[in-house]
Amino acid sequence: MQRYFVAPDRFEDDRVVLEGEDAHHLSRVLRAQPGDTCIVSDGVSKEALVAVVAASKERVETKVVEWLAMTSEPAVDVWIAQSLPKGDKMELVIQKGTEIGAARFIPFVSERTIVQLEPKKEAKRLERWRKIAKEAAEQAHRNRIPEIEAPVGWKELLKLAAAADASFLCYEKEDKQQLRKLIREVLDGRPDAAARILLIVGPEGGFTEAEAREAEAAGCRTVGLGKRILRTETAALVGLTCILYESGEMGGAT
């Protein structure tokens, strides 16, 4: 069943209007006829099975057939802070991280980040990343689209760490802290497991020792993801999956 995220103001009582790319896709690509159904969500609090009332290339009017429960979001909010990787690895992290259940992506620059920030390209890149997140969320039947922040600096990232219930800096030299235990510590303190966990992943060249110590001073815990060295684009997905698995969000009755 095709699914679209639309802005909250597109919902008016039991009517929902799709415009732009979504209207074009529904009316021209899927050739929707009156009575055909799809799912629309405002990505915040409303999701419904709707039936097409009238369809044109720019605008499709639909009517709510059934309001749907929003049950596909994890109780734990995992924010993935990813040091800007080379090439299109960030797109992979966003697409796969969205499928798995990340709530937000925060690209950042650290000492060994190879990619240089180019302000003129940034807007276009951010727009592409947000499109990838929207499409991945629709495909994954999520109730919301993860936010993609504009890249931040190292100091700014550490300030964000203070706003999370727990911040884990993925550090391959860490061989004492047990990630599973740390996750349990955060979750056991919360009956509905509604916690916000910031997962910080370094660039291809990793974090410096000084960065690891600075992050700890800012309240982060350094965590290992096993004895194997993971590529930067793998690490975020492994860390995210560990957290969601330990929270009971990866299969079975939660």
Ligand code: SAH
């Ligand atoms: N320093 C590594 C390369 C960095 S891997 C090397 O020696 O080749 C890129 C990032 O992925 C790291 O900064 C870290 O955040 C994460 N990472 C990779 N493997 C990891 C592991 N086994 N445990 C924890 N983090 C890991």
